[in-house]
Amino acid sequence: MPRNLVADQGRRSVLSTKLPQRGAILILGVLAALVPHMTGNEYYLSVAYQAEVLICLAIGLNLVVGYCGLLDLGFAAFFAIGAYTTGLLSVDRHWTILATILPGVAIAVVCAVIIGLPTLRLRSDYLAVVTLGFGLIIQTIASNLTQTGGPTGIYGIPVLTVGSIVIQSATSFYYLFLILLVVFVFISFRVRNSRIGRAWLCIREDEDAAQAMGIKIHRYKMYAYMGGAVMGSVTGALYAPALTAISPPSFGFSESLLILMAVAIGGMGSVWGAVLGGAIVVILPEAFRQFSQARLLIFGAMLIIIMMTRPRGLFPEGAFRGTVKRLRERFNDRPPPRTLVAPPEAAVRDAPSEGP
């Protein structure tokens, strides 16, 4: 933001650029941490932690769709891989839950490479079809192999313990996924401002230009796809003990679509958008529970309307930047300083004249 840099010189604002955002995040964080104290209701808490799970997945998918601009329609596959690896290793092999996360991630990454290598070189709309197929394949495998329990899935997944802490109640899962969510948000922001993140944004905006600038686009696309796979599988691994029983229908195309909707509704490329989108996608249908049959109908219609009216989502990147700037100007009475860039018309009119 070169213009802001120039404008900020010579004035010490009451509110620094980042302060309002950080304040808002802090308030949100405290509120989120206090939710279990505000309601003791197990149902609300379980909805809340399911929203957190979906947000985690949406943040993972945001790396792929939002940052890198690759349409992934089978994201639930990685979620399934994480959950099934945990389920199988903990039930059949009696591993502790935490130890199963890493193998799940490893399998997810290997799958991402297998799917990504041939297709990431092609036009990204082919990727959409192949990822869709991958999601269906994973689900078909899960529901047809006897080792994965077939259509009934895996049940009796043991309790998750971290050291001496037992995570079993809705409240404790709420906190677990809150921590995961915060970690994912943090990683997303850090990655976005890194070399990899900038490369992703370049690829998303203009693949040819990115390539011309020397970005190895296939490699960076692969990183995005693998990053999404890691986040998806970690979330899946931790979600398995929350459900205690997993079965193929939880990881189908509708789940992938839901995650994608969260990203699209929230605003592609925006981490906070993914957070809000994830919350909307889980909590709104719960509110509409009595129209369970028409739920997806309303959803589809909403998706079309949102894409038509706000093709970049409800809260695209930089959506709040204007607001923060306006707020800052309101709190700051001093006239704007002279800037190197052309001052706005009003400033020219009000500026003291330089003599006759």
Add this chain to the structure above:
Amino acid sequence: MELFLTEIANGLFLGAFFALVAVGYSMVYGILRLINFAHGDFFMVAAFVSYTILGAVAVGHAHLVWFTVIWVGLLVMFLTGLLAVLANRLIYHPMRRAALLSLMIAALGLSSVLENGVLNIPSWGSAFLTYPVTSPSNGFTIGPTHFTWFQLIIVVISGLLSLGVYLLVSRTLLGKAMRAVSEDRVAAALMGINVDLVIAVVFFIGGALAGAAAVMTGVYYGQINYLMGWTVGLEAFTAAVLGGIGNIGGAVLGGVVLGIAQSVGTGLFGAEWALVVTFVVLVLLLWLRPTGILGERVARRM
């Protein structure tokens, strides 16, 4: 070996359905670079509409039933074409300046609306419905395999329709306009081509072919379900990619190849693995020959 031949023959019929839906997919993709995820659901809606119309008119006209099926089929083709044009007009047309990703997500939304719309209509719902007209089983036998006359009719109709579209695109002025729009929309508009009209015609043709496929599917398989469009759409798109997307001959060829691959795969591994076979074939093909069997190079827009 005998079983194998039967599977191939079955694959051919399956491929005839895929091809019809795939041509629509491929044409829309060729002209807008849009994967119209709702295309399979046009097919599904057509099956339900024809179910209702046939249910209302076919009863009691047993001797005229095939005549009825033909005119209902034509009517449904027209209606499905209209549905596709409407979808284009109401959703895709206003969004033409948006990113393709947003467009595709809107298409997914439309697909969800159509599926769940059908689900929520009381006389349709989620059950498998028995189609009012079913195909007779009499036919002829070649070697070990029994073919019915209706199977032959499917292949012929499907072939004729595809051929018609192919001739339209390659031999007529309208077809030339389509090719021009798909190559460069702005330049085509500057040459005086009515781009909106051409796009609408493409949607209409795609929808009409899906409508024809839907009536034949209903008669041939005897039952319909609100999720049928999703799978067929997916397979048709795979077929289009397989043959080389944006290319009508490719869509037909891809449909037939995919139909045979799926039928043989089902014979070898069982029906539940059919989709897996489809996608393994697709991934392998994309790896070995990214432009499809008859692929044209399509300019990249994403």
